[in-house]
Amino acid sequence: AQPGAAQPVAAPMRELSWGQLNFLHTTDSHGWLGGHLQEPQYSADWGDYVSFAEHMRRKADEKGVDLIVIDTGDRVEGNGLYDASSPKGLFTYDIFREQTIDVLCSGNHELYKADAADREHNTTVPNFKENYIASNLDYLDDNTGVLVPMAQRYRKFRTKNLGLEIVTFGFLFNFDKNANNTVVQRVEDTIREEWFQKVLREEKPDVFVVTGHVGLRMPESRAIFEAIRKQHWFAPILFFGGHVHVRDARRFDDKSYGIASGRYMETIGWASVDGIGKRTEDDEVAGVRGSVSFSRRYIDNNLYGLYHHTGLNESTFPTPRGQGVSEMIDRARVSLGLDYKLGCAPRDLWVSRAKYPGEGSMYTWIENEVLPDVVVRQDRKDKPRLIITNTGALRFDIFKGPFTKDNTYLVFPFTSKFRYIPDVPYQVAKKVLPLINRAGPVFQASLDTQFLNVPEAMASKKYFVATDDEDGSDEGSFFELKGPESAQRPLGGVEAETAMSVPTPQLLAGYTTEDDMGTDGDDTERSPIKMYAVPNCVQAEVGFPEEDGRPDKVDLVFIDFTQPWIIPALKFSGGDYSDADVEQWDHETLTYKVGEWIRKNWDGDC
Numbered sequence: 001a002q003p004g005a006a007q008p009v010a011a012p013m014r015e016l017s018w019g020q021l022n023f024l025h026t027t028d029s030h031g032w033l034g035g036h037l038q039e040p041q042y043s044a045d046w047g048d049y050v051s052f053a054e055h056m057r058r059k060a061d062e063k064g065v066d067l068i069v070i071d072t073g074d075r076v077e078g079n080g081l082y083d084a085s086s087p088k089g090l091f092t093y094d095i096f097r098e099q100t101i102d103v104l105c106s107g108n109h110e111l112y113k114a115d116a117a118d119r120e121h122n123t124t125v126p127n128f129k130e131n132y133i134a135s136n137l138d139y140l141d142d143n144t145g146v147l148v149p150m151a152q153r154y155r156k157f158r159t160k161n162l163g164l165e166i167v168t169f170g171f172l173f174n175f176d177k178n179a180n181n182t183v184v185q186r187v188e189d190t191i192r193e194e195w196f197q198k199v200l201r202e203e204k205p206d207v208f209v210v211t212g213h214v215g216l217r218m219p220e221s222r223a224i225f226e227a228i229r230k231q232h233w234f235a236p237i238l239f240f241g242g243h244v245h246v247r248d249a250r251r252f253d254d255k256s257y258g259i260a261s262g263r264y265m266e267t268i269g270w271a272s273v274d275g276i277g278k279r280t281e282d283d284e285v286a287g288v289r290g291s292v293s294f295s296r297r298y299i300d301n302n303l304y305g306l307y308h309h310t311g312l313n314e315s316t317f318p319t320p321r322g323q324g325v326s327e328m329i330d331r332a333r334v335s336l337g338l339d340y341k342l343g344c345a346p347r348d349l350w351v352s353r354a355k356y357p358g359e360g361s362m363y364t365w366i367e368n369e370v371l372p373d374v375v376v377r378q379d380r381k382d383k384p385r386l387i388i389t390n391t392g393a394l395r396f397d398i399f400k401g402p403f404t405k406d407n408t409y410l411v412f413p414f415t416s417k418f419r420y421i422p423d424v425p426y427q428v429a430k431k432v433l434p435l436i437n438r439a440g441p442v443f444q445a446s447l448d449t450q451f452l453n454v455p456e457a458m459a460s461k462k463y464f465v466a467t468d469d470e471d472g473s474d475e476g477s478f479f480e481l482k483g484p485e486s487a488q489r490p491l492g493g494v495e496a497e498t499a500m501s502v503p504t505p506q507l508l509a510g511y512t513t514e515d516d517m518g519t520d521g522d523d524t525e526r527s528p529i530k531m532y533a534v535p536n537c538v539q540a541e542v543g544f545p546e547e548d549g550r551p552d553k554v555d556l557v558f559i560d561f562t563q564p565w566i567i568p569a570l571k572f573s574g575g576d577y578s579d580a581d582v583e584q585w586d587h588e589t590l591t592y593k594v595g596e597w598i599r600k601n602w603d604g605d606c
């Protein structure tokens with residue numbers, strides 16, 4: 001762990017079970033290679049994970065079984081370790097490559113910006129060579145002007161100890177907000193491509209492993225499963241998903257299962273599979289291959305748990321390589337000045353652990369306190385304005401106490417700036433926010449308004465029910481598990497505030513996941529946390545007339561990411577606006593503006 005990271009706390013543990021094939025899985029790490037310095041549940045770092053994987057490989061060898069290490073993308077954006085350097089990721093690519101990863105693929109965050117996609121092609125792919133799979137992703141080489149596969153489309157390999165043959169793919173969901181130096185082919189089109197069909201016709205592996213930056217319950221995963229199953233009735237198919245930032249496991253059928261392993265290096269996914277027979281020519285005819293048994297654990301990424309699962313301790317656990325990686329991270333953090341204190345947060349501010357609107361909500365804070373102060377222009381200061389930001393732009397909680405340079409990137413990782421349309425009739429402008437939040441038919445399918453929200457909402461909306469609040473209002477609904485077809489309740493602080501069960505007092509609050517396999521997936525017993533839904537966007541009203549609160553016209557200011565939704569919402573509200581009417585508000589990023597605000601307003605002692 002990093003110097004100064006919170007010490008892990010002892011807790012009741014569930015064991016890992018081993019099978020013929022065993023997997024360690026990370027996804028959506030978003031640069032959190034230093035771990036969570038403020039949260040004991042997740043305070044181990046990438047160096048500890050390197051040590052852990054080394055011990056688990058040795059154990060696999062001793063047992064005569066196999067271990068495969070997987071990462072399913074979104075390695076970048078969301079932590080100072082990646083975002084604070086120039087160029088971005090100056091240190092993280094070298095740190096990340098220290099883990100031996102057998103199969104990896106791209107996430108959408110590797111592709112938002114052209115320079116990040118260049119680095120993926122020119123650094124990550126060569127770092128991992130044939131282990132990097134890009135089944136539906138091409139890269140436009142600037143030097144040659146030629147569109148080439150980002151990496152190979154699939155990989156076939158034999159496992160070290162049991163000699164099982166694996167065919168593996170690496171998919172990205174149908175993402176369309178990538179920079180123009182990559183092309184993402186829709187999954188549904190890719191599986192109809194000749195190369196994919198040829199693999200299915202010609203290869204007869206013992207098991208298919210589908211890695212993907214795709215939620216397990218997104219339609220793309222189902223489509224891939226059905227395409228493989230159509231041609232391989234009895235083959236085990238294992239999915240390793242990502243993107244929606246949740247812990248989840250899904251049973252597709254009795255020979256096909258998947259795991260999704262959370263976000264931000266909070267979770268190391270563990271999956272083990274038994275019942276994989278060597279495939280014979282007659283299998284498909286006779287249907288001889290029985291069910292596979294699948295077991296999963298979501299490992300909280302802290303040293304207490306990693307020692308427990310390896311049977312090691314403080315002196316025996318760190319390997320020279322792992323220790324070296326922790327030192328690399330420390331040096332990088334120091335040279336980037338990530339612990340530099342901008343101010344002192346006077347209270348906890350939550351993404352979804354507090355009701356919106358409310359005192360503890362990060363979104364109430366941003367719309368009431370921050371936006372009115374930071375979205376100001378001298379030449380338009382007397383014009384009333386509406387300022388809109390999407391909630392997904394604020395990604396992580398703020399804990400009471402020191403707010404560091406690192407925290408600015410954890411909370412506001414994007415380089416988004418403000419744009420505006422001047423002098424919009426208020427009667428038109430005021431309808432934009434409700435339209436976006438109600439997500440009506442105004443928006444085409446490609447403009448799903450859930451893409452404005454925090455990624456966790458994608459899973460939550462589908463698998464949890466938003467119930468009425470305790471006070472009977474429908475404001476600030478919270479999620480309650482609907483049944484076994486579920487995703488999760490994430491995240492941990494130290495207190496367990498819940499209406500869903502009686503917390504065990506000494507347990508730290510954290511993940512209490514329910515998935516298709518039941519409620520025993522988390523490796524550590526935690527007390528549950530109540531999670532509240534947040535709207536897609538929030539809005540500040542600034543400079544409104546005091547008498548009736550209804551200006552004639554307003555400047556409609558919005559974060560640039562929201563523009564594709566703002567324009568159709570304006571049109572639907574009777575405003576004949578297009579992209580041509582949009583002007584840049586100023587040239588400062590939201591991240592910079594909030595950093596400056598914190599410097600001025602949170603200048604207490606802590």
Ligand SMILES: Nc1ccn([C@@H]2O[C@H](COP(=O)(O)O)[C@@H](O)[C@H]2O)c(=O)n1
Nearest residue numbers: 108243392393414451452453454455561
């Ligand atoms: N410039 C951006 C890019 C993304 N977002 C938000 O992030 C969400 C996607 O996050 P994943 O980690 O799941 O890829 C997206 O839905 C937006 O809410 C943003 O605000 N600004």
